[in-house]
Amino acid sequence: MKRIYDEVVSTLRRIGHDEGILLVMVGAPLIYATIYSAAYAPEVIREVPIAWVDLSHSPESRSLAQKVAGGSACRIAYAVPDLEEARHLLYAREVYGIVFIPPNFAEQINGLQQSSVTLFLDGGYFLIYRALYSYLATMLTSERIRVEVARLIDHTPSFESPVTNAYPLDEVQRTLFNPITGYGSYVDPAILILILQQTLWLGIGMLRAGKKTYALWETAGQGIAVVLLYLPTTLWLFAVNSQLFYLPNNGSPLSVMLFLLLYLLVVVLFALATSRFFRFREEPLLLLFWCSIPLLMISGVSFPQESMPSWLYAIGRVFPSSPAIEGYIRLRSMGASCYEIREEIILLFVQLLLYGMVVIRSAIKK
């Protein structure tokens, strides 16, 4: 026990005196978490600039422009005379969409004909496209229904309920667990889980690289030291940072705490087990930075699990971050019970056992 205690103290000292490891294990989790959370903190896209090309110049088209400008999703940044100028603004990133009103818009509306409004939306930026399309389609549909009801009342008196006929289906959509469909609420929990794994993996790799085997007491001491170091970090990431940036918090605090503790232990064992592959202390930095993004993708958060090959998804299960991201999001954001995330918990326990065995085996060899 004395040897383990000494190793804990010596490991903490080594970390404290090595600015590279200190930056990775103490600075990076805090800096990354703050930057990512703050960058995504606005959550939704507002006031996307659009160009308005009105060739009708009629009270009807002006009323439509007022209606569109009334919302917060987009703003009419430019009213231009033709599509050519609007296209220039689109290329110059001054606007991300164009609304085109044809010259005979008012005549067609008043003459019982079918009129049209054309949207040209930039599909090069997905979230902007989505925000614009959803807002403009809603606005134009409500205008369509208004005209349709008026026509039904005026011209088809045989209809008993023109409003219902124009709008027979009330389609109510509710987004669960993330009501404003905020980008930060969607991606930040996964990023925080990944930050914990990657910085710990890098840090332990840097600590232990260059030596194939460590005695069991050395490994135990290093593992305990890193867990002690990461307890306040975990608290900061998942309690303070999550509160500061209003990330979803629907789970039971005790379940979340126990789940994170399990994850922390698995990551430490995973990092201890894989550290023997690094031959010198900089190698983890060289080889591990690149895999953060693939690990995020393979967890099924950024790219849906249903759309990736099942074998690729299965490979992701080797890393603690994959089950942890799924389990944590469901526990914390969706308010799932431990029973409802049993598969992820079982997988983390299996990893705990496997990586624990690898660590003990390589230490016993010594």
Added chain:
Amino acid sequence: MSGYKALLKREIRYLRYDRTSRLLQVWLPLAAMLFFVVLFGDGVIRSISVAVIDEDHTDLSRAFEQELDLSKRLQIEADYTTFVAAERGIREERISAVIVIPDQFAAHLIQGQRATIFTAISGTNLSTEGQVSAVVEEAADAFTSKWQLQRFEENGIQPPATQPTLCPICIRSHTLFNPSLNYGTYLAPVFLPMMLIILTSMATIYAVGRELKYGTSDEWLAGADYRLSKALICKMAPIIVSGMVMVILMIILWHYIMAIPIHGSLFWLLCSSWLLLAAYQSIGVMLVAITGNMRLALSLGGGYAVLAFTFSGMTFPAIAMWQPFRVLSNLFPFTHYMEIVVDQLLRGAPVRYSFSATCSLLSFVLLPWVTIPRLKSILTDPKYRGRL
């Protein structure tokens, strides 16, 4: 020329015999490309599992369910018969959404009242949430049109007379630059260069930093007659050559495997890719010069390269970020490169629109060279050699 040749030979020898260099410059970029090509496949999100709870059990409710089923993007799971069970299914991530067709759905429509369709979608995955939402809206529109036509016919109004009354304002939507809204077309041009800049940064810092770490900086500089620019050019050359080979491979993958059309100037795309890699090389050299410590430079360089993804605006757009972050996003060469990629790959914009982004990239290549005098003093100062 003999000096250049010897220096280049030295770097190529490293590439041949050093496992880490080979991994960084050859195997990891190839692995990353293969990973993303396999991951995105054809880039289409399909078979999202949803539950449909039909509480009405009428021909009309089944007709609505059929409209949903027509979309290949949804996979309707038959195991859920109550909302509570479906909600649990969402929490267990077996399904992504539940669509409820309530009791009296058909009765309300027939009586001329408004019927309701209720959809609850998990918001913890925005890519699937958007798809489900769109499919349900499309199904509701298709169902509404058919129902309205049927009502007109019942009232003795036949097409085409129904057309202007049914749809007085037709909304024509054109998705520019990625008309099929293909997820792969959108993400592949972001992730593949992202991998290349991380690995190029790391390879550069490692190549310069190892001269300090192993105390070989004097030998390296002596081979270049103590002309640092000559030494650096030879050191950077193999990294940028292998990087450009990867860029060409990346563009081939985009175009021939992932079927992403190149609408703009391929030449400009290649030039800006070269500038991007050179910019991250320059920044890597600058970090070694500032820190005089390979490990610290690697930590900072890796962090800087990874953060570029967030600030590129390709996930959460920069125009939606807080003002200081919008300014900060300009401090990453990758942000400017992505503008050029969107312009030249997706938009087919005239080259003049990519000119300012290209100048920004060029400034990232040139500006870090102000730290060259400091790098020279570090490389020649024995106290920095072998420093951990």
